Amino acid sequence: MKQDHDRIFLSSPHMSGNEQKYIDEAFASNWIAPLGNNVVEFEKELADYNDVKDAAVLNSGTAAIHLALRLLDVGSGDTVFCSSLTFVASTNPIMYQGATPLFIDSELETWNMSPAALDRALKDASIHGKLPKAVIVVNLYGQSAQMDELATICSYYNVPIIEDAAESLGSEFQGKKSGTFGKFGIYSFNGNKIITTSGGGALVSNDKAAIEKARFLSQQAREQALHYEHVEVGYNYRMSNIVAGIGRGQLEVLDERIRKRRAIFDRYAKALGDIPGVSFQPEPRGSKSNRWLTALTIDPAVAGVSRDDLIKQLSEHNIEARPVWKPMHLQPLYRHAGYYPHEESTSVSDALFKNGICLPSGSNMAAEDQERVIAAVLDLFEGR
Numbered sequence: 001m002k003q004d005h006d007r008i009f010l011s012s013p014h015m016s017g018n019e020q021k022y023i024d025e026a027f028a029s030n031w032i033a034p035l036g037n038n039v040v041e042f043e044k045e046l047a048d049y050n051d052v053k054d055a056a057v058l059n060s061g062t063a064a065i066h067l068a069l070r071l072l073d074v075g076s077g078d079t080v081f082c083s084s085l086t087f088v089a090s091t092n093p094i095m096y097q098g099a100t101p102l103f104i105d106s107e108l109e110t111w112n113m114s115p116a117a118l119d120r121a122l123k124d125a126s127i128h129g130k131l132p133k134a135v136i137v138v139n140l141y142g143q144s145a146q147m148d149e150l151a152t153i154c155s156y157y158n159v160p161i162i163e164d165a166a167e168s169l170g171s172e173f174q175g176k177k178s179g180t181f182g183k184f185g186i187y188s189f190n191g192n193k194i195i196t197t198s199g200g201g202a203l204v205s206n207d208k209a210a211i212e213k214a215r216f217l218s219q220q221a222r223e224q225a226l227h228y229e230h231v232e233v234g235y236n237y238r239m240s241n242i243v244a245g246i247g248r249g250q251l252e253v254l255d256e257r258i259r260k261r262r263a264i265f266d267r268y269a270k271a272l273g274d275i276p277g278v279s280f281q282p283e284p285r286g287s288k289s290n291r292w293l294t295a296l297t298i299d300p301a302v303a304g305v306s307r308d309d310l311i312k313q314l315s316e317h318n319i320e321a322r323p324v325w326k327p328m329h330l331q332p333l334y335r336h337a338g339y340y341p342h343e344e345s346t347s348v349s350d351a352l353f354k355n356g357i358c359l360p361s362g363s364n365m366a367a368e369d370q371e372r373v374i375a376a377v378l379d380l381f382e383g384r
């Protein structure tokens, strides 16, 4: 295939320039490893930004979820509930701990965990005397779940929430930062996220002792002694001082990145929002999404074209687009896991997966590149 244009990516790293300054400081003081000033400062800055008591920076968001489960004492024989519509990283740590996942469907209002499905699942679990040890709530593509309702339901059953805010750093729900509603929240700084450290993550909580314990577990659970003394199993999950330097530079421009991504969403919505059969991921009143990725569904019966037609069309124009996450209850890996749909006979996440697509949304995407994406989409719909 002949490509006339450079490839447009879904979301690629976007440096500010200050990252280099923090890395240089680490080099100048020879604090390349293990810890050092950038790690300490990045943790403070991240906790301040999110208005949460403490943060531990780690080498991935997946590691943060794993530590949260460890801190909640999740082990074999336990059940953990998790949003079905998500990336597999949300749920694999349940398996690391030898526990059993059970998946909860989405609602159309946010595409995130359905309070109705969660309520049914917890009621049944309670009747059977087998409540989950935790509920992992995911905030997809930057949009917060209905954290007030979900938290009310969970607190009724006294089950802690781990908020997977890997995609929603900087987003808000009722004026509070995403990731700060549960017992624990996690963020990811993987390469395609709204800010990146090349790879990394964080665990946050208002429980300072728990975060201190997370730091301990993330460094091989080394006891305070002159020699190497170990009482429990630990991990090598800590973020390095160089990587934290990138994080400091990135955090300074997070709000700017959010403004940019929201503007990209608005341009897509303006240009494509009137096409029959096209619906964008909603942003309910009282919430503010960072619009990490612009996501929409195409109803082929109304639109005359399918999600896959659009991915193919964009690919021919050298533009990357992806289907919405394939729900975990549909994954071969999790075929034996339990699942609670939104309503007894209606699975919302199945439909979102079937018709959902994410468009290029990088904060470093030039206006003319977005025009190219829009033109390619319109070309398909007009030629249908």
Ligand SMILES: *Cc1c(COP(=O)(O)O)cnc(C)c1O
Pocket (backbone or CB within 6 Å): 059, 060, 061, 062, 063, 086, 087, 089, 090, 138, 164, 166, 167, 187, 188, 189, 190, 199, 200, 201
């Ligand atoms: C990216 C992501 C993670 C995992 O983060 P890593 O830093 O890649 O380990 C977890 N959950 C969701 C929803 C994600 O998008």
